[in-house]
Amino acid sequence: MTMLGGVLLLSGCGGDGDGDGDNPAPPPVGATTQAPEPSGATCDQAADTVKNHLNSPDVTSVTVVGQCTLVVVETTLGDDDTAVAAARQLCERAGEVAYTGDINGISVKSRSDAELSNGITGMKCLP
Template sequence: MRTRSRSISLLASTILGLTLGLTACGDEADPVPPAVAGTSAAAPPDSCGGAGDRVKDHLNSAEVSSVAVNGQCTSVVITTTLGDDAATAALRFCESAAEVAYTGDVNAVTVLAASGAELAIGISGAKCMASA
Protein backbone atom coordinates (compact mmCIF):
# COMPACT_ATOMS: atom_id res chain seq x y z
CA MET A 1 0.00 0.00 0.00
CA ARG A 2 2.88 2.29 0.80
CA THR A 3 4.34 1.83 -2.73
CA ARG A 4 1.03 2.81 -4.28
CA SER A 5 0.71 6.03 -2.30
CA ARG A 6 4.33 6.87 -3.07
CA SER A 7 3.67 6.31 -6.80
CA ILE A 8 0.60 8.54 -6.68
CA SER A 9 2.54 11.20 -4.81
CA LEU A 10 5.37 11.02 -7.34
CA LEU A 11 2.89 11.17 -10.23
CA ALA A 12 1.12 14.19 -8.70
CA SER A 13 4.47 15.98 -8.22
CA THR A 14 5.45 15.27 -11.83
CA ILE A 15 2.13 16.58 -13.17
CA LEU A 16 2.39 19.67 -10.98
CA GLY A 17 5.96 20.28 -12.16
CA LEU A 18 5.00 19.91 -15.83
CA THR A 19 2.01 22.20 -15.40
CA LEU A 20 4.12 24.89 -13.76
CA GLY A 21 6.82 24.45 -16.38
CA LEU A 22 4.38 24.82 -19.26
CA THR A 23 2.73 27.82 -17.62
CA ALA A 24 6.12 29.47 -17.25
CA CYS A 25 6.84 28.91 -20.96
CA GLY A 26 3.71 30.87 -21.83
CA ASP A 27 5.11 33.91 -20.01
CA GLU A 28 8.33 33.81 -21.99
CA ALA A 29 6.76 33.98 -25.45
CA ASP A 30 8.49 36.17 -27.96
CA PRO A 31 7.08 39.67 -27.78
CA VAL A 32 5.29 41.05 -30.82
CA PRO A 33 7.58 43.57 -32.53
CA PRO A 34 6.20 47.10 -32.43
CA ALA A 35 4.99 48.59 -35.69
CA VAL A 36 7.32 51.10 -37.22
CA ALA A 37 5.55 54.42 -37.44
CA GLY A 38 5.21 55.93 -40.89
CA THR A 39 5.72 52.74 -42.87
CA SER A 40 3.21 50.90 -44.97
CA ALA A 41 3.25 47.58 -46.70
CA ALA A 42 4.32 47.74 -50.30
CA ALA A 43 1.59 47.03 -52.81
CA PRO A 44 1.90 43.59 -54.38
CA PRO A 45 3.27 43.68 -57.88
CA ASP A 46 0.79 43.46 -60.73
CA SER A 47 1.16 39.82 -61.73
CA CYS A 48 -0.98 40.13 -64.87
CA GLY A 49 1.56 41.66 -67.21
CA GLY A 50 1.09 45.10 -65.70
CA ALA A 51 -2.53 45.42 -66.88
CA GLY A 52 -3.80 46.94 -63.64
CA ASP A 53 -0.96 49.43 -63.38
CA ARG A 54 -1.31 50.36 -67.05
CA VAL A 55 -5.04 51.10 -66.62
CA LYS A 56 -4.56 53.08 -63.41
CA ASP A 57 -1.79 55.19 -65.00
CA HIS A 58 -3.88 55.74 -68.13
CA LEU A 59 -6.96 56.88 -66.17
CA ASN A 60 -4.88 59.10 -63.87
CA SER A 61 -7.90 60.41 -61.95
CA ALA A 62 -8.48 61.24 -58.30
CA GLU A 63 -11.92 59.62 -58.73
CA VAL A 64 -10.27 56.21 -59.22
CA SER A 65 -9.82 54.52 -55.83
CA SER A 66 -8.24 51.30 -57.05
CA VAL A 67 -7.67 49.12 -60.08
CA ALA A 68 -7.51 45.35 -59.66
CA VAL A 69 -7.15 42.51 -62.12
CA ASN A 70 -9.37 39.57 -61.19
CA GLY A 71 -9.92 36.01 -62.28
CA GLN A 72 -7.03 34.55 -64.17
CA CYS A 73 -6.03 38.01 -65.38
CA THR A 74 -9.25 38.28 -67.38
CA SER A 75 -11.08 41.22 -65.82
CA VAL A 76 -10.02 44.71 -64.78
CA VAL A 77 -12.15 46.15 -61.97
CA ILE A 78 -11.99 49.90 -61.43
CA THR A 79 -13.32 51.10 -58.08
CA THR A 80 -14.18 54.79 -58.03
CA THR A 81 -15.47 57.49 -55.70
CA LEU A 82 -18.42 58.02 -58.05
CA GLY A 83 -22.01 57.94 -56.81
CA ASP A 84 -24.49 55.31 -57.92
CA ASP A 85 -25.99 57.74 -60.45
CA ALA A 86 -22.75 58.59 -62.29
CA ALA A 87 -23.21 56.34 -65.32
CA THR A 88 -21.86 58.92 -67.78
CA ALA A 89 -18.58 59.34 -65.90
CA ALA A 90 -18.32 55.57 -65.45
CA LEU A 91 -18.72 55.06 -69.21
CA ARG A 92 -15.86 57.51 -69.82
CA PHE A 93 -13.64 55.56 -67.39
CA CYS A 94 -14.62 52.27 -69.01
CA GLU A 95 -13.93 53.49 -72.55
CA SER A 96 -10.64 55.07 -71.52
CA ALA A 97 -9.53 51.91 -69.71
CA ALA A 98 -10.47 49.84 -72.78
CA GLU A 99 -7.82 51.73 -74.76
CA VAL A 100 -5.05 49.99 -72.78
CA ALA A 101 -6.66 47.13 -70.84
CA TYR A 102 -7.26 44.52 -73.51
CA THR A 103 -3.86 42.90 -73.66
CA GLY A 104 -2.88 39.39 -72.69
CA ASP A 105 -5.83 37.56 -71.16
CA VAL A 106 -7.78 40.68 -70.12
CA ASN A 107 -11.13 40.70 -71.90
CA ALA A 108 -13.43 42.72 -69.58
CA VAL A 109 -13.52 46.05 -67.75
CA THR A 110 -15.90 46.84 -64.90
CA VAL A 111 -16.37 50.25 -63.26
CA LEU A 112 -17.78 50.32 -59.73
CA ALA A 113 -19.26 53.18 -57.70
CA ALA A 114 -17.96 53.97 -54.22
CA SER A 115 -20.85 51.86 -52.88
CA GLY A 116 -19.67 48.85 -54.89
CA ALA A 117 -22.53 49.11 -57.38
CA GLU A 118 -21.59 48.24 -60.96
CA LEU A 119 -21.88 51.38 -63.11
CA ALA A 120 -20.38 50.28 -66.43
CA ILE A 121 -18.97 47.20 -68.10
CA GLY A 122 -17.04 46.58 -71.25
CA ILE A 123 -15.79 43.56 -73.14
CA SER A 124 -13.06 43.33 -75.70
CA GLY A 125 -14.27 44.24 -79.18
CA ALA A 126 -17.43 46.00 -78.00
CA LYS A 127 -18.38 49.42 -76.64
CA CYS A 128 -18.78 49.87 -72.91
CA MET A 129 -22.32 49.89 -71.59
CA ALA A 130 -23.88 51.45 -68.52
CA SER A 131 -25.20 48.90 -66.05
CA ALA A 132 -28.90 48.85 -65.31
Protein backbone atom coordinates in the same frame (compact mmCIF):
# COMPACT_ATOMS: atom_id res chain seq x y z
CA MET B 1 15.67 -19.89 -72.66
CA THR B 2 14.84 -19.07 -69.06
CA MET B 3 17.83 -16.77 -68.98
CA LEU B 4 16.62 -14.85 -72.07
CA GLY B 5 13.13 -14.38 -70.57
CA GLY B 6 14.67 -13.03 -67.37
CA VAL B 7 16.80 -10.56 -69.33
CA LEU B 8 13.77 -9.33 -71.30
CA LEU B 9 11.77 -8.91 -68.11
CA LEU B 10 14.55 -6.98 -66.39
CA SER B 11 15.22 -4.77 -69.40
CA GLY B 12 11.64 -3.54 -69.55
CA CYS B 13 10.68 -5.25 -72.78
CA GLY B 14 7.18 -6.61 -73.05
CA GLY B 15 4.97 -3.61 -72.29
CA ASP B 16 3.85 -2.03 -69.06
CA GLY B 17 4.29 -5.06 -66.86
CA ASP B 18 0.65 -6.17 -66.87
CA GLY B 19 1.25 -8.65 -69.65
CA ASP B 20 -1.04 -7.15 -72.30
CA GLY B 21 1.50 -4.84 -73.92
CA ASP B 22 -1.19 -2.61 -75.51
CA ASN B 23 -1.31 0.35 -73.09
CA PRO B 24 0.27 3.54 -74.41
CA ALA B 25 3.19 5.05 -72.58
CA PRO B 26 2.30 7.69 -70.00
CA PRO B 27 3.04 11.32 -70.90
CA PRO B 28 6.43 12.66 -69.84
CA VAL B 29 6.65 14.03 -66.31
CA GLY B 30 5.76 17.72 -66.32
CA ALA B 31 3.90 17.57 -69.65
CA THR B 32 0.74 19.66 -69.71
CA THR B 33 -1.96 20.52 -72.17
CA GLN B 34 -3.20 23.59 -70.31
CA ALA B 35 -1.74 27.04 -70.74
CA PRO B 36 0.15 28.27 -67.70
CA GLU B 37 -1.73 30.63 -65.44
CA PRO B 38 -0.68 34.27 -65.72
CA SER B 39 1.62 35.48 -63.00
CA GLY B 40 0.55 37.98 -60.38
CA ALA B 41 3.23 40.36 -61.63
CA THR B 42 1.71 40.40 -65.14
CA CYS B 43 -1.74 41.13 -63.72
CA ASP B 44 -0.35 43.84 -61.46
CA GLN B 45 1.43 45.45 -64.41
CA ALA B 46 -1.83 45.52 -66.38
CA ALA B 47 -3.63 47.12 -63.42
CA ASP B 48 -0.90 49.75 -63.06
CA THR B 49 -1.03 50.50 -66.80
CA VAL B 50 -4.80 51.05 -66.66
CA LYS B 51 -4.64 53.18 -63.49
CA ASN B 52 -1.87 55.37 -64.93
CA HIS B 53 -3.77 55.74 -68.21
CA LEU B 54 -6.97 56.78 -66.43
CA ASN B 55 -5.15 59.28 -64.22
CA SER B 56 -8.42 60.32 -62.56
CA PRO B 57 -9.10 61.52 -59.02
CA ASP B 58 -12.33 59.48 -59.18
CA VAL B 59 -10.37 56.20 -59.36
CA THR B 60 -9.50 54.68 -55.98
CA SER B 61 -8.02 51.39 -57.21
CA VAL B 62 -7.58 49.19 -60.25
CA THR B 63 -7.19 45.43 -59.91
CA VAL B 64 -7.12 42.53 -62.34
CA VAL B 65 -9.09 39.49 -61.16
CA GLY B 66 -10.32 36.09 -62.34
CA GLN B 67 -7.20 34.46 -63.78
CA CYS B 68 -6.14 37.87 -65.07
CA THR B 69 -9.20 38.35 -67.30
CA LEU B 70 -11.18 41.22 -65.75
CA VAL B 71 -10.06 44.76 -64.90
CA VAL B 72 -12.03 46.18 -61.96
CA VAL B 73 -11.94 49.96 -61.56
CA GLU B 74 -13.16 51.11 -58.15
CA THR B 75 -14.19 54.75 -57.90
CA THR B 76 -15.55 57.43 -55.60
CA LEU B 77 -18.51 57.91 -57.94
CA GLY B 78 -22.06 57.73 -56.60
CA ASP B 79 -24.90 55.72 -58.06
CA ASP B 80 -26.75 58.47 -59.94
CA ASP B 81 -27.10 59.09 -63.69
CA THR B 82 -24.19 61.55 -63.73
CA ALA B 83 -21.96 58.90 -62.18
CA VAL B 84 -23.03 56.33 -64.77
CA ALA B 85 -21.95 58.66 -67.60
CA ALA B 86 -18.60 59.30 -65.90
CA ALA B 87 -18.13 55.57 -65.31
CA ARG B 88 -18.79 54.82 -68.95
CA GLN B 89 -16.11 57.33 -69.95
CA LEU B 90 -13.67 55.70 -67.53
CA CYS B 91 -14.54 52.29 -68.97
CA GLU B 92 -13.95 53.46 -72.55
CA ARG B 93 -10.66 55.07 -71.56
CA ALA B 94 -9.53 51.93 -69.69
CA GLY B 95 -10.36 49.89 -72.79
CA GLU B 96 -7.74 51.84 -74.74
CA VAL B 97 -4.98 50.00 -72.85
CA ALA B 98 -6.63 47.16 -70.89
CA TYR B 99 -7.28 44.53 -73.54
CA THR B 100 -3.94 42.75 -73.57
CA GLY B 101 -3.07 39.15 -72.85
CA ASP B 102 -6.07 37.33 -71.39
CA ILE B 103 -7.89 40.49 -70.25
CA ASN B 104 -11.27 40.59 -71.96
CA GLY B 105 -13.47 42.64 -69.64
CA ILE B 106 -13.70 45.86 -67.64
CA SER B 107 -15.98 46.69 -64.73
CA VAL B 108 -16.28 50.19 -63.26
CA LYS B 109 -17.78 50.31 -59.78
CA SER B 110 -19.24 53.05 -57.61
CA ARG B 111 -18.14 53.78 -54.06
CA SER B 112 -21.01 51.53 -52.90
CA ASP B 113 -19.55 48.69 -55.03
CA ALA B 114 -22.40 48.82 -57.58
CA GLU B 115 -21.33 48.23 -61.17
CA LEU B 116 -21.86 51.44 -63.12
CA SER B 117 -20.36 50.39 -66.45
CA ASN B 118 -18.81 47.35 -68.08
CA GLY B 119 -17.10 46.50 -71.31
CA ILE B 120 -15.72 43.57 -73.26
CA THR B 121 -13.08 43.32 -75.95
CA GLY B 122 -14.11 44.92 -79.23
CA MET B 123 -17.34 46.48 -77.90
CA LYS B 124 -18.35 49.85 -76.49
CA CYS B 125 -18.81 50.03 -72.75
CA LEU B 126 -22.36 49.77 -71.44
CA PRO B 127 -23.92 51.63 -68.52
